Every structure is written in C-alpha cells, then in structure tokens.
Amino acid sequence: MTTSDTSRTWLEGHLAPVPDEIDAVDLAVTGELPAELTGRYFRNGPNPLPGKPSSHWFTGHGMIHGLRLREGRAEWYRNRWVRTRAFTDGAPFLRPDLTFDRTAVQANTHVVPHAGKILALVEVGFPYEMTTGLDTVGPCDFDGRLTGAMTAHPKEDPVTGELLFFGYGFTPPYLTYHRLSADGRLVESREVEVPGPTMMHDFAITENHVVWLDLPVVFDLALAGGGMPYRWDDGYGARVGVMPRAGGPVRWFEVDPCYVFHVGNAYEDAAGRIVLDGARYRPADFAAIWGDVGGSADPAAGAAASGTARLHRWTLDPSSGTVAEQALDDRGVEFPTHDDTRTGHGHRYLYTVADDAIVKYDLASGTSQALELGAGTAAGEAVFVPAGHRTAEDEGWLLSIVSDRAGTTSELLVLNAADLSRAASIALPRRVPAGFHGSWIPDA
Numbered sequence: 001m002t003t004s005d006t007s008r009t010w011l012e013g014h015l016a017p018v019p020d021e022i023d024a025v026d027l028a029v030t031g032e033l034p035a036e037l038t039g040r041y042f043r044n045g046p047n048p049l050p051g052k053p054s055s056h057w058f059t060g061h062g063m064i065h066g067l068r069l070r071e072g073r074a075e076w077y078r079n080r081w082v083r084t085r086a087f088t089d090g091a092p093f094l095r096p097d098l099t100f101d102r103t104a105v106q107a108n109t110h111v112v113p114h115a116g117k118i119l120a121l122v123e124v125g126f127p128y129e130m131t132t133g134l135d136t137v138g139p140c141d142f143d144g145r146l147t148g149a150m151t152a153h154p155k156e157d158p159v160t161g162e163l164l165f166f167g168y169g170f171t172p173p174y175l176t177y178h179r180l181s182a183d184g185r186l187v188e189s190r191e192v193e194v195p196g197p198t199m200m201h202d203f204a205i206t207e208n209h210v211v212w213l214d215l216p217v218v219f220d221l222a223l224a225g226g227g228m229p230y231r232w233d234d235g236y237g238a239r240v241g242v243m244p245r246a247g248g249p250v251r252w253f254e255v256d257p258c259y260v261f262h263v264g265n266a267y268e269d270a271a272g273r274i275v276l277d278g279a280r281y282r283p284a285d286f287a288a289i290w291g292d293v294g295g296s297a298d299p300a301a302g303a304a305a306s307g308t309a310r311l312h313r314w315t316l317d318p319s320s321g322t323v324a325e326q327a328l329d330d331r332g333v334e335f336p337t338h339d340d341t342r343t344g345h346g347h348r349y350l351y352t353v354a355d356d357a358i359v360k361y362d363l364a365s366g367t368s369q370a371l372e373l374g375a376g377t378a379a380g381e382a383v384f385v386p387a388g389h390r391t392a393e394d395e396g397w398l399l400s401i402v403s404d405r406a407g408t409t410s411e412l413l414v415l416n417a418a419d420l421s422r423a424a425s426i427a428l429p430r431r432v433p434a435g436f437h438g439s440w441i442p443d444a
Contacts, residue, residue, distance in 0.1 A: 010046075010057035010293060013407040014378050015434050017047040017060060021081065024429035027067070027074035031424035033414060034397060035072045036388055039442035040132060041399050041412065042066045043380065044120060045435015046108040047081065056227035057293040061087050062108030062120055065401070065432050066134050067412055074412075074426045082107040082120045082128050083136035093125070094224055100170065102126045102149060103139045109152035110437040114163045115184030118441065121152040123168070123201060132441075145186035148176055152437070153202040153262070158341045164210065164245075166192075168200045170219050175200065177210060177243070192243065192250060199230045204266035204276055205245070205344045211266050211276055211316075212241035212250065215259050217286070227294055232259075232287060240323065242274050242316055253316050253323040259286040261309070264336035264350045265343060273317045277350060277363070279334050280312035280327075308332025311352065311361065329368060333359055335381040335437070339393055349394045351382045351417070358382050358400060360420055371420040376405050378434055384417055385440045394418045399440060401432050 009015065046060025054060040062082035068075040084107050085091040091104035105125030112119055119127040119140060127150050129137035141147070146167075154165035161182030168175050174197050179188040192212065197219035204211040216236035223229040238257045241250040264277035281289065288307030311328040333352035350361045356377045357370040373379055380401040387396045394417045403410040410432040414424040 008053060010060075011048075011053055014403045014405045014431070015057070016407050017050075017433055018063075018079070018430060019050045021079055022430060023076065023078045025076045027077055027429065028427045029072075029074055029424055030427070031414075031422060033069065033072045033074065033424040033426070034387075037069045037385065037397065037414070037440075038071055039440060040066055040068050041383070041438060041440050042111045042118070042130075042134070043401060043432075043435055043438030044082075044108060044111045045433060046106065047433060047435075049087075058108075058228055059106060060108060061106045062122065062128075063433075063435075064111055064120060064130065064134050065435075067426065067428075077429055078134055079430075079432075080130075080134035080136070082130070084125070084128055084139075100124070108436070110439075112154060112156075112439050113441045114154075114156065114180065115182065117184060121150060121154075123152045124149045126150065142180070142184070142186040145189070146178070148173075150178070151201075151203070154180075155203070155205045155343055156340065157205065158343055158345070159207075164205050166200070166203060168197065170197045170221070174198075175212070190247075192241075196236065198236070201261045202263050202278075204263045204278075206266050206268045206274060207344050208245055208268065209274060210243045210245055211263075211274060212243065213260050213263070213278075214239050214241060214252070216257060217259055232283065232290075234283075240276065240314055240316060242318060251318055251321075253314075253321070255314060255323060256325060257283050258312075259283075262334065262336055264311070264352075265338045265347045267344060267346045269315075269346070271317075272319065273315050276314045276316070277328070277336065277347075278312055278314075279309035279336055279352070281309045285309065308355075309334055311336065311350070328361065328363070331359065331368075331370075337382055337384055339384050339386055339396070341386060342393065347393070349417075351384060351398055353379050353381060353400070358398065358415065358420065360394075360417070369420060371415065373402060378403050378405050379413070380434060381437055382415070383438055383440050385442075392418070397423060399438075401428075401435075401438075403431060403434065407431055 047063035048054040048060040085104040107120040107128040110121040126139040149167035163180040173191040175192040218233045243250040259281045266276040315324040382398040382400040398415040410428045412426040
C-alpha cells in the first residue's frame with residue numbers, strides 16, 4: 001500500500017483484499033454441523049487485484065467465497081473472482097461516448113440462485129452466471145430481453161416462484177421493473193417514472209405490491225472518474241412508492257429524509273396497510289459512512305453522526321394517504337435478513353449485524369437479543385436457513401462469516417436461530433475479507 005492509500009480503510013484489516021484464489025478440503029469443524037445443512041454457502045464481495053487498489057470499497061472486482069457442506073462435514077472451501085469483462089479485459093464501464101457497458105462492471109454485491117442458475121449480481125450491470133464450483137459462465141441477459149441493469153437485491157416470491165427485480169439507469173428510463181418466471185424467463189418489464197437517477201440499492205415486495213425507495217442519493221456524472229458517482233441532494237426529496245404488481249400507477253408517500261441500503265421485509269397488514277422494515281440512515285449518518293467507504297471525510301456528517309443505520313418501520317396507509325414512521329431500536333445495525341419463505345408476507349423475526357454482534361429482533365414482542373462476539377470481531381450478514389419440518393418461523397440456522405478486525409482469521413459461524421446459541425463453527429483456511437451478501441443453496 002502506498003502513502004496515498006492510507007485513508008483507504010477498505011484496503012486494511014478485515015476489509016483488505018486477498019491476493020489469490022485457493023482450494024482447501026476437509027475443513028475443521030468445532031461443535032456439531034447439522035446434517036440437514038447439505039448444500040453450498042456462497043458469499044460475494046469486492047476484492048481488487050493485487051497492485052490495483054480500488055478507489056471506493058464498492059468498486060473492487062467481485063470475489064465469491066464458497067463452502068460445500070454435506071451431512072455434517074465441511075468438504076471444501078474455495079474462492080474465485082467473477083470474471084467480468086472488467087476483470088478479464090480491463091474494459092471500462094463508462095465508454096468514451098458516455099454510454100455504459102453492462103458486461104464491464106464488477107459483479108461484487110450478491111450471489112443468488114434462480115431457475116437452475118447461480119447469478120453474481122451488482123446493481124449497475126448484467127448478472128454473471130456461475131457454476132456450482134464457482135467458475136464464471138458469463139453475462140446473462142435472459143435471451144436478450146434484459147437491456148439494462150439488474151439490481152443486486154431481487155426478491156423471489158415464495159408462492160409463485162417468480163423473481164421480481166428492477167434496474168436503475170443514469171439516463172432515462174431511470175427505473176424499470178422486471179419479472180422473471182419461476183423457470184427463468186423474463187416475462188415482464190415496465191418503466192416506473194421517477195424524477196431522476198438515484199442510487200436505488202434495494203426494494204421490497206408484498207403479496208400484491210412492489211415497494212420503491214426513491215431517496216436523495218443521486219447520480220452525478222461529474223463524479224464518475226473518482227469512485228462512486230453519487231452524492232446526497234437535499235433538493236431531491238425522500239419518498240416511498242407503492243405499485244400494484246398487477247399493473248397501475250405508483251402511490252407515493254413523502255417520508256423524512258433518509259437513505260436505506262437494505263430492507264428487511266414488507267407485507268400487507270389486516271387493515272390493508274403496507275408495512276416496511278429497513279435499516280435507515282439519517283442524513284448525517286449517511287454522510288459519515290459514505291465518507292468512510294469512499295476515503296474522504298464529509299463535513300456534512302457532523303460530530304453527532306454515527307455512520308450507522310437503525311432498524312426502522314414505515315406503515316403506509318393507501319386509504320388515507322398517510323405514512324407513520326417508527327424507530328424500532330437505537331442500536332446501529334445493518335444487513336437485515338429474514339426467513340425467505342416469508343418474503344412479502346408477515347414476518348415475526350429479523351436478523352441483523354452490529355459492530356461486533358449478531359442481533360435478532362422479535363417484532364411481535366418488541367424485544368431483541370444479541371450474540372456478542374467480542375471486541376475486535378466483525379460479523380458478516382447472517383443468512384437464515386430454515387429447518388425441515390419446522391413448527392416455528394425461527395426454527396433453523398444462521399450462517400455468518402466472522403473475522404477478527406486485525407485481518408488474520410475467519411470462520412463460518414453456524415447459529416441456532418431460535419436462541420442464537422452456537423451449533424458449530426468451521427475454521428476457514430484463510431482470512432475472508434468483509435463483503436456484502438450471500439446465499440445458502442441447498443442440494444436439489
């Protein structure tokens with residue numbers, strides 16, 4: 001690292017990239033790994049090439065870390081870069097004519113299965129298909145039907161099996177809604193009118209609606225050469241939109257200025273209201289974290305800014321046109337997850353990550369519990385895996401890659417989701433840099 005890199009915190013400690021790809025077999029397991037966990041756990045994140053540091057944490061080449069579990073054993077670990085055109089050819093995402101190459105962007109944010117494909121995702125490009133062994137197949141545009149970007153946070157409807165997603169653009173159309181059939185065909189695309197180009201990272205669905213987050217972090221072409229080309233814009237406003245999945249206009253609700261990277265879930269309550277849970281940044285907190293991951297301090301953050309999000313609930317009432325906003329906790333958290341079989345439907349539990357803890361929220365009782373992992377420890381997103389033949393929503397396990405902040409060791413922690421007790425841990429053969437999102441992919 002050169003002197004000019006000293007402010008790049010995403011290149012240090014538990015965030016620092018690893019220099020190569022490795023394979024390891026027969027990993028050591030402490031505790032009892034549930035035999036029911038037979039499948040693969042894949043987690044994506046940014047990992048720039050050696051000697052080519054990224055200018056922003058969000059822009060490193062995608063690298064997927066994978067573990068193969070089978071009947072109580074951890075058979076292998078391997079890590080592979082996603083070989084996008086940016087990785088293999090050095091192709092630029094922004095062309096000289098100011099158009100965008102959707103195949104030349106780092107697929108570094110998420111990895112999800114759908115219709116027999118495993119897709120590495122980033123929100124401004126095409127998905128890249130991967131094999132179960134983490135080889136890159138190539139970009140996927142669903143037989144030419146996808147012409148714009150695909151979000152890194154698609155939502156699979158647990159009833160229909162459809163995959164709902166969107167793409168945002170830097171030029172019109174700024175927002176487009178898409179729907180994949182359960183067998184992977186792109187069967188619907190429609191433009192959603194919004195005032196301008198924003199960084200819409202996530203969204204939500206309910207049984208009958210799509211929920212949009214049109215928030216004041218806007219694209220600015222003048223910033224395109226220096227990392228992430230987005231900035232906070234007080235003049236843009238903040239609103240949440242409710243769009244019928246069957247077709248029809250969006251109903252917009254003005255909300256207090258904020259930013260949301262990640263939603264927990266949304267559903268329609270008995271009164272027909274839309275309930276949305278998410279990790280909400282106040283303006284000053286967003287300025288603090290954006291400066292931290294981008295390497296430049298932002299005076300807009302202020303001394304009181306924490307740089308963390310807090311679990312928040314919006315209740316949108318279409319009949320009255322009103323919205324109620326409620327802070328659910330004052331603890332700083334991120335990466336809310338839930339039982340994916342409850343996506344779009346009422347949920348009781350959310351799982352989040354704090355600085356050195358994994359936190360479970362019981363939204364029915366209004367309580368929470370935390371597994372404190374100890375100072376100097378960083379937990380990754382906790383992915384919920386339901387137990388077979390379960391009788392309760394939280395009967396299952398949480399999978400989280402946990403590392404020490406000094407950047408020396410990592411483990412895959414397996415928790416009993418019901419009480420956050422430790423079921424097992426798998427010692428990983430190398431440090432895994434803190435990343436973004438992953439999925440459990442059970443054997444068929």
